[in-house]
Amino acid sequence: MPLVIRSRTLIILIVVITFLYVFWPREHRQQQCPPIRVENELNSELGPLIDAVRSTIITDNKGNQKVYLNAKGYITFLSVLRKQHHTMVHKLVKSAEWALGNNSVYSVTLKPQLPPSGDPHDYMSLGRYYWPDPTKPDGLPYIRKDGYPNPEFFSINDYLYLRKMFREVQNLGFAYFFTYEEKYVEKAMARLKEWFLDEKTKMNPNLNYAGYRKGEAFGWKAGVLDFHQVFRILQVIPLLRNSHLWDPEIEIGLKTWMTEYYSWLTTSTIGRAEGKSVNNHGTFYDVQALFLLDYLNRYDEAKTFVLQALQNRINDGILPTGQQHYETDRPTSWFYSVFNLQGLFLLAERADHYGVDGWHYEGPSGQSIKKAVDFLLPYALNDGKGWPVKNIKGFEMNDYVKLLELSYIIYGDDKYLEAIEELRPKTKAEQAVGSKMAHWEDNYLCNIALLSNRLLWTCLNKKMFILTVLRDTIHIQPYDFHKPKYEALTDEINRIYANKVIQEIGLCICLFDILSASEEVVHYGNGASYANVTFRLVVFRPFIGEILEGTVSSNTAEGVKVTLGYFDDILIPTNQDDKWKFDHETQVWVRLWDNIIPEEEWESVEDKYLYMYMDKDLPIRFRVIDEKFTDVGTKGPPPKRTGMKTSSSSTILSNKLIIPFNNTKQVPYELIGSIAERGLGATVWNWS
Numbered sequence: 001m002p003l004v005i006r007s008r009t010l011i012i013l014i015v016v017i018t019f020l021y022v023f024w025p026r027e028h029r030q031q032q033c034p035p036i037r038v039e040n041e042l043n044s045e046l047g048p049l050i051d052a053v054r055s056t057i058i059t060d061n062k063g064n065q066k067v068y069l070n071a072k073g074y075i076t077f078l079s080v081l082r083k084q085h086h087t088m089v090h091k092l093v094k095s096a097e098w099a100l101g102n103n104s105v106y107s108v109t110l111k112p113q114l115p116p117s118g119d120p121h122d123y124m125s126l127g128r129y130y131w132p133d134p135t136k137p138d139g140l141p142y143i144r145k146d147g148y149p150n151p152e153f154f155s156i157n158d159y160l161y162l163r164k165m166f167r168e169v170q171n172l173g174f175a176y177f178f179t180y181e182e183k184y185v186e187k188a189m190a191r192l193k194e195w196f197l198d199e200k201t202k203m204n205p206n207l208n209y210a211g212y213r214k215g216e217a218f219g220w221k222a223g224v225l226d227f228h229q230v231f232r233i234l235q236v237i238p239l240l241r242n243s244h245l246w247d248p249e250i251e252i253g254l255k256t257w258m259t260e261y262y263s264w265l266t267t268s269t270i271g272r273a274e275g276k277s278v279n280n281h282g283t284f285y286d287v288q289a290l291f292l293l294d295y296l297n298r299y300d301e302a303k304t305f306v307l308q309a310l311q312n313r314i315n316d317g318i319l320p321t322g323q324q325h326y327e328t329d330r331p332t333s334w335f336y337s338v339f340n341l342q343g344l345f346l347l348a349e350r351a352d353h354y355g356v357d358g359w360h361y362e363g364p365s366g367q368s369i370k371k372a373v374d375f376l377l378p379y380a381l382n383d384g385k386g387w388p389v390k391n392i393k394g395f396e397m398n399d400y401v402k403l404l405e406l407s408y409i410i411y412g413d414d415k416y417l418e419a420i421e422e423l424r425p426k427t428k429a430e431q432a433v434g435s436k437m438a439h440w441e442d443n444y445l446c447n448i449a450l451l452s453n454r455l456l457w458t459c460l461n462k463k464m465f466i467l468t469v470l471r472d473t474i475h476i477q478p479y480d481f482h483k484p485k486y487e488a489l490t491d492e493i494n495r496i497y498a499n500k501v502i503q504e505i506g507l508c509i510c511l512f513d514i515l516s517a518s519e520e521v522v523h524y525g526n527g528a529s530y531a532n533v534t535f536r537l538v539v540f541r542p543f544i545g546e547i548l549e550g551t552v553s554s555n556t557a558e559g560v561k562v563t564l565g566y567f568d569d570i571l572i573p574t575n576q577d578d579k580w581k582f583d584h585e586t587q588v589w590v591r592l593w594d595n596i597i598p599e600e601e602w603e604s605v606e607d608k609y610l611y612m613y614m615d616k617d618l619p620i621r622f623r624v625i626d627e628k629f630t631d632v633g634t635k636g637p638p639p640k641r642t643g644m645k646t647s648s649s650s651t652i653l654s655n656k657l658i659i660p661f662n663n664t665k666q667v668p669y670e671l672i673g674s675i676a677e678r679g680l681g682a683t684v685w686n687w688s
């Protein structure tokens, strides 16, 4: 069956996941992006992040300030993700194997106690913080003791099964995506059928008895939170659809179920009451509703909803100081402050999905998600000392540090990095204890890591790298037949394109993702098989006027050559103005700058200028003022490709040359730079 993109969600998921798969060549040129494989050796260290000078604010030609992400930060960041990816996939496969090995039934019908409706298919869970009323002989109805969970909660297993099902289906779905093992699909389908569709075991699409307090007729609104992790399964269903085992009947059944459930969520008394909650319950209600709307293809409603949700939750739930006051009113104030933030991050991610910037949204008094992150920071760094409110449950850092990792990606503030480094030992200790929480967290990280890569791309998108869509007929060589299809295609596409210049497009770095691939057709002549593939490449193509940082690689007759590490063909010509002199003694170019010291204070005429020596390896900042594509007419196969399309420039590219990127005399792609502005040139230069 051909792999066809069926929904926007799938595209986004594939983007982020494939991005994890395919990375930048770590050394310089002539390297292909190696496909990432699961490695047994685990390394969950964050890596040399401190070194990453992530971004610089520069001023463009029109005088606008712009945050620019430099290559060093980019590369460092990718290497971090790569490490996290290895860890993640390894854990994922392990969890999927666990899920696979469990043949017990997970069902709401197994509970020993019937809900008041008498229908075992009605989901039921007990109010977590509710206890018998000591003033009543039978203890009924139960009363609230916030922060003190009643162990009776575990006497009904619906909640445990529900969460287990969500988590396991998600693990199976992601594991399928990374390994292409159909056994995971089969199991995921079985779990979904068991939970939602099979007459014997299914759950009714309502939460009428969730959060049930003994002695009452119905459940309680807070129980709606039980279902918020439905996003786990909704995230992986688009991945599962790629399998030929995926049964469309399940999809039909699920859509019906989710439609009914969404209707219950938004119209029932209990559902609506939860939606009106002002604290984390409200936030996660919104998250739940948004994922459901997306699954049901109700995008317009979702967009309206997300805008409103951001306003509600941020304007009301966060104080101008960043304190989330509804959470800090609780006895377990630290836990809930972090928990609500997780919800807000998911909300912002949903917003991002619909082109709305929730990360930078500010309420009327400047309330924002960032402020809420920052509010917690000093206490996190100080073991909770000085925390202004009651907190009976300690200061766990694991979840908060994950939010800091995301915050660093989103906001680019180095203080988050420093905090992550400092808190790392604490999170490791927490993970080592291996609490239930930490297990839950691994899965959370999995989502969040995926989200974060999408965000990373959002940052990079407008910078010196572009994504280009190409369609090409890719040959899978017979010796690659043993590989899973996407892996073989990935290898081949990287082999053909990585480190090559496509005329008028730029230097291809590596495959970003595969959007679609036709059925392979075997060519009987040579045994290779062919597939028509549409894919995206990461391409280095800074815009004219962009400021980049590199280092001086050599001084030549034409000027100063600069390298970015992965791209060397940058020339700063020295004939542009008369401020360049060649110093014959050191054999380097010298840039002269007018000295701002008044003439009467000079000691000699030499003080008229400041002298910037273009020594080899000097870090240098320059503006791209021109680019040159040269058809160097290589003989290498395949010289000509037709019918390629690029979406980034919206033109049909036919007969464009793909040129191996090689440092011969004639270069296929060259950038011309200039440092003729104050602030450019040697980055170590003290301009004052």
Ligand SMILES: *[C@@H]1O[C@H](CO)[C@@H](O)[C@H](O)[C@H]1NC(C)=O
Pocket: 101, 102, 103, 104, 164
């Ligand atoms: C399967 O899951 C159920 C429900 O959580 C659990 O009781 C049982 O021990 C698990 N079985 C295996 C083999 O892990």
Ligand SMILES: *[C@@H]1O[C@H](CO)[C@@H](O)[C@H](O)[C@H]1NC(C)=O
Pocket: 473, 518, 519, 520, 521, 530, 531, 532
């Ligand atoms: C690829 O596309 C071309 C042109 O659309 C078509 O002729 C060819 O049969 C396709 N090949 C495969 C393997 O689908």
Ligand SMILES: *[C@@H]1O[C@H](CO)[C@@H](O)[C@H](O)[C@H]1NC(C)=O
Pocket: 660, 662, 663, 664
């Ligand atoms: C790069 O150029 C060198 C020197 O011209 C040549 O020997 C080498 O084969 C070229 N490499 C590729 C991959 O074309």
